[in-house]
Amino acid sequence: MTASITPAIPSGDLLRPGARVFVAGHRGLVGSAITRRLRADGYEVLTRTRAELDLREAPATAAFLDRERPDAVVLAAAKVGGIMANSTCPVQFLEDNLRIQLSVIAGSHAAGVDRLLFLGSSCIYPKLAPQPIREDSLLTGPLEPTNSAYAIAKIAGIEQVQSYRRQYGASYISAMPTNLYGPGDNFDLATSHVLPALIRRFHEAKLRDPEGGGEVVLWGTGTPRREFLHVDDLAAACELLLRTFDGDGPVNIGCGEDLTISELAATVRDVTGYTGRIAYDAGKPDGTPRKLLDVSRMTSLGWQPKIALRDGIASVYAAWQAEEEREQARN
Ligand SMILES: NC(=O)C1=CN([C@@H]2O[C@H](COP(=O)(O)OP(=O)(O)OC[C@H]3O[C@@H](n4cnc5c(N)ncnc54)[C@H](OP(=O)(O)O)[C@@H]3O)[C@@H](O)[C@H]2O)C=CC1
Numbered sequence: 001m002t003a004s005i006t007p008a009i010p011s012g013d014l015l016r017p018g019a020r021v022f023v024a025g026h027r028g029l030v031g032s033a034i035t036r037r038l039r040a041d042g043y044e045v046l047t048r049t050r051a052e053l054d055l056r057e058a059p060a061t062a063a064f065l066d067r068e069r070p071d072a073v074v075l076a077a078a079k080v081g082g083i084m085a086n087s088t089c090p091v092q093f094l095e096d097n098l099r100i101q102l103s104v105i106a107g108s109h110a111a112g113v114d115r116l117l118f119l120g121s122s123c124i125y126p127k128l129a130p131q132p133i134r135e136d137s138l139l140t141g142p143l144e145p146t147n148s149a150y151a152i153a154k155i156a157g158i159e160q161v162q163s164y165r166r167q168y169g170a171s172y173i174s175a176m177p178t179n180l181y182g183p184g185d186n187f188d189l190a191t192s193h194v195l196p197a198l199i200r201r202f203h204e205a206k207l208r209d210p211e212g213g214g215e216v217v218l219w220g221t222g223t224p225r226r227e228f229l230h231v232d233d234l235a236a237a238c239e240l241l242l243r244t245f246d247g248d249g250p251v252n253i254g255c256g257e258d259l260t261i262s263e264l265a266a267t268v269r270d271v272t273g274y275t276g277r278i279a280y281d282a283g284k285p286d287g288t289p290r291k292l293l294d295v296s297r298m299t300s301l302g303w304q305p306k307i308a309l310r311d312g313i314a315s316v317y318a319a320w321q322a323e324e325e326r327e328q329a330r331n
Pocket residue numbers: 024025026027028029030031049050051053054055056075076077078079080096100119120121122176177178179180181186193
């Protein structure tokens with residue numbers, strides 16, 4: 001009698017465990033989560049720090065890819081930041097990202113890399129796109145001005161991936177994640193995204209003022225709506241795409257629910273235990289009013305997010321406090 005065996009790998013897998021994957025940007029929020037996930041699932045992950053290989057440098061990047069010839073490349077290296085960094089440094093957000101994409105995508109093709117996953121962002125869609133935002137909203141209207149330089153670089157990356165698909169039949173794909181958060185995020189208030197900024201602002205206000213008599217001032221009006229996905233959920237989605245997806249156009253990745261910045265602030269305030277007031281500085285930009293992704297394309301592949309927002313915020317807060325304590329002990 002033959003035992004019935006459920007294969008660990010679904011048939012038709014495009015990238016099997018054991019494959020060598022170069023994760024560009026492995027020390028970042030997204031790249032580190034994808035690296036953890038791929039290693040846990042038996043992939044060999046190849047990495048280079050920025051000091052070892054500046055991915056804006058096309059000849060060095062091409063030489064590295066040609067020497068290593070990985071089975072797949074995940075492009076999670078980018079110039080990334082929150083609304084203020086995007087507004088004040090559009091040149092770097094445009095040029096660094098264009099250069100990194102040109103080096104890595106063209107270099108991968110030249111080295112004969114079979115699979116590539118490019119990471120864009122939900123900011124590629126028009127500012128006033130119908131909600132939830134479907135992938136076919138791309139290039140149907142004007143962009144949000146606070147991050148148009150970054151968005152245009154990312155749109156160029158999508159087009160580059162599509163062009164390699166069309167002209168060379170390359171199995172290259174693009175994913176568009178919503179706003180992300182997780183361990184190892186950037187907590188610098190000048191350049192960070194909103195979620196780590198709120199954790200830091202409320203935590204520091206609680207330390208300054210344990211009785212809660214003070215006030216934390218947040219940017220904008222508190223009315224914009226955002227969708228937040230934990231990077232570990234994103235990493236699971238990226239692995240699934242690498243293994244099973246070879247279609248045209250971007251694939252949205254989000255949790256399917258959004259909330260206002262003031263609702264997010266109330267949740268983060270509760271998690272940190274801060275009891276003071278929250279005020280808003282309407283002189284600071286709100287950015288796009290709403291960007292909730294339609295994630296039906298991704299969920300149809302069998303992926304679902306698992307980490308509830310409040311639980312995710314609590315775990316990120318605990319990890320950040322532990323890291324701050326380690327940092328203080330070192331100094
Ligand atoms: N964070 C978010 O909310 C979202 C992110 N994304 C996308 O995910 C991807 C990764 O973002 P995220 O992880 O948040 O960003 P991070 O800033 O956390 O990480 C970016 C990584 O890229 C590396 N990098 C940047 N420039 C270079 C360079 N010239 N050469 C080599 N390495 C470089 C950085 O290296 P170093 O550590 O040395 O600086 C870092 O490891 C981006 O494409 C972004 O668009 C999409 C939607 C939302």
